[in-house]
Amino acid sequence: MAIQFFSEDISFQIANEELIQNWISFVLHKHDASPGDLNYIFTSNNEILKINREFLQHDYFTDIITFNYCEGNMVSGDIYISIDTVRENAQDFEVPFEQELNRVVIHGVLHLLGFDDASEEEKDFMRRKEDECLADLNNLS
16 A cells, blocks of 8 residues: 555656655544555646546546545545646645645545535535645644
């Protein structure tokens, strides 16, 4: 069981890899779950669009696509993150890139834990959960 980071179609390496792995594990345990195989794949807008079209029949860019392979309390999945979109969103929201990246990283975990963001109410709840998790990260650092 491992939390791993890869890049595809771009050259990117997450900063503070061990801290981020510990944080994800902390969040999972806080929700009575255990880390299984979690693969983060950092990629480009072009690659995320390809994945979106092929697997979700969506024809648009997004910051994250999560494939859920969870079994019971064991959280596993492939989480594709478009670094291009994260950079754009960081500028749009006027936040540091790393903060936006961390929000997206934990957003994928929250999806794997069963949280959704389809409705406005769910989006608001998800944002509060992200903020809570980001506060946990600050406490761990």
